Amino acid sequence: MPQTTNPHQLSERSLYLFKSLVEHFIADGQPVGSRTLARDIELELSPATIRNIMADLEDIGLLHSPHTSAGRIPTVKGYRLFVDSLLRVHQLNSREIERIAEELNPGQDKQALLKRTSNILSEITRLAGVVMLPRTEQQSLKRVEFVSLTDNRILVILVINESEIQNRIIHTARIYTPSELQQASNYLNDMFAGKDLPTIRSEILKELKRMKENVNQIMQTAIEMAQQAFMNIEPRDDYVLAGQTNLMDVAELCDVERLKKLFDSFNQKRDILHLLEQSIHAKGVQIFIGEEAGYDVLDNCSVVISPYEVEGQILGVLGVIGPTRMHYERVIPIVDITAKMLGSALNSYN
Amino acid sequence: MPQTTNPHQLSERSLYLFKSLVEHFIADGQPVGSRTLARDIELELSPATIRNIMADLEDIGLLHSPHTSAGRIPTVKGYRLFVDSLLRVHQLNSREIERIAEELNPGQDKQALLKRTSNILSEITRLAGVVMLPRTEQQSLKRVEFVSLTDNRILVILVINESEIQNRIIHTARIYTPSELQQASNYLNDMFAGKDLPTIRSEILKELKRMKENVNQIMQTAIEMAQQAFMNIEPRDDYVLAGQTNLMDVAELCDVERLKKLFDSFNQKRDILHLLEQSIHAKGVQIFIGEEAGYDVLDNCSVVISPYEVEGQILGVLGVIGPTRMHYERVIPIVDITAKMLGSALNSYN
């Protein structure tokens, strides 16, 4: 009988041993030696036999010893094999599911919901939770409102898509009365509501050019204000992160230098954002282990993320960041289910 | 000649030595010994003399040796004396002032301005910057708007005071047309604009009681929606913090345990908030050194804060958090001037 479909042509037994070793290491954090493993497993094998097998596994690149007389720990490649082929994902218990559901009830503003999602992810996994904000390639204007402040300053409220709100203050040449503002916003709502922002911008520019011919005062006021209001919409924060401090308990990362680099890159957002964006078109949970992600700061870290979607359209990505040595069998279903539940929570906004 | 007005009856020379020692320690971070100090100062004194004086200073409680054969470091009481009586505050150079001014231009939403302020504080001091949000004991409604979303959900936008915006989603029994919503918001604006939230709440409750007698449909709709909208306004974030990671470079705090506790208390906000609130009625820059603040997590930390005000009315508090061993002579004027500049930036909102 051939060794069937195993990757690396490994025997069942080797795989079993490897799996046990990884599980042991994830639980313990200490390099696992042959004797320990011999005690640990179901099979009756002597440490020597296990040593031989471990040597093979090391040759293939699945294991690695920190030094001669330490046990062995999985390499990135090893984790990869473990996660892809050996891992048996847990069922979540219903209490946890309920907890997530409770936290993810809609009925709050979208931003707050995402923040809560990030929080719950971090609390339930005891790692750092991250939720990328819905991709808004399509930002369509729902409504615009003006509120006059003192002097010639006007507060502009833009409601974009469903329930996203942007506000900014603009300055006008003269002071407008509330009813003028009302007329202006009515005009703009009639003209632009339902259109997406790039379109609106180009139409505003067109209107500005035509303006000389047209002397309608309301229109002119409205367009001038719209120009200020729509032209430089600041990009929002790109993701929300929660539970960073959980990572400070993790032994592997327990060095201030490393942690600082990691936290700094969380704040800068650039690297993490790139990583999250890679998954925006993936289906289901994706896992980046250690250096796989391609960012030095994420050495010894794994990222478990999943896109979340509403009616088949992917809106964003969420997940957790933790040490490579994490409880994948728990984390994966948590990320998975949270993505699904966030999707349906967001669904109720449309 | 008596020893004049010095605190602790210290001679000029002792004070000079003490000041030099503190400055040396702040620059260096190492306990300062008699020999080092002898080299460092202007006066020609032998290490032995300095030792005698340092022993006196230690007796009074201004200095402390980590152990017999280390130099000496200032105690909290020592820092207090230094900061209150010996410190010569730097003039800020104009480049720094310009930098702050640039960052604090208004013309953005208030929240963003405060965030930027916090950022600039942390960047310029290389410590953690904190800005408490304007106290809104007085929250007066400027305007309320309704935007209908899908189904029976309605987005409520509350403009409170000047330029603060709260939004929430409410659910209604039936679906309203835009014009109904318009009428409702007109009604509520007429009724409540300019009043403060507690008043509004109590009036809403009164109206609800009277409602049976009154069958005006618009009013009923409006009041029902108002009830949902105004009743549980979530308290906003209470302060914004920036540059936490700067604290990870500080040698004194360089222990992951401590840092985690500190960061956790930043996230919980409770302790820090209490501390900030203590200064809300103070005038000018206040400094809490180490245990003075009364919170364990702030051991070895100092907090330099100042209220900021608009037209004589204190709105909030801002400042920085760093190690006790910080460059007070630089940090104090930075906090001071930033508070003033934030005040005038906010002034332009009124």
Next chain:
DNA sequence: TTTAGCACTCTCCTGATTAGAGTGCAAAAC
């Protein structure tokens, strides 16, 4: 093919030693 035996390696802990820094005190110098 598996196991037992064994020499070997590496880490970690302990204890001893030393160099260095800094102190405190007593006696001498100013």
Next chain:
DNA sequence: GTTTTGCACTCTAATCAGGAGAGTGCTAAA
């Protein structure tokens, strides 16, 4: 009386050696 010198003393931090423990790899036996 104040300042300095000289000196014994203390404490830390670094270095080194030695031993225990864990684990390996290899060889030979089962």
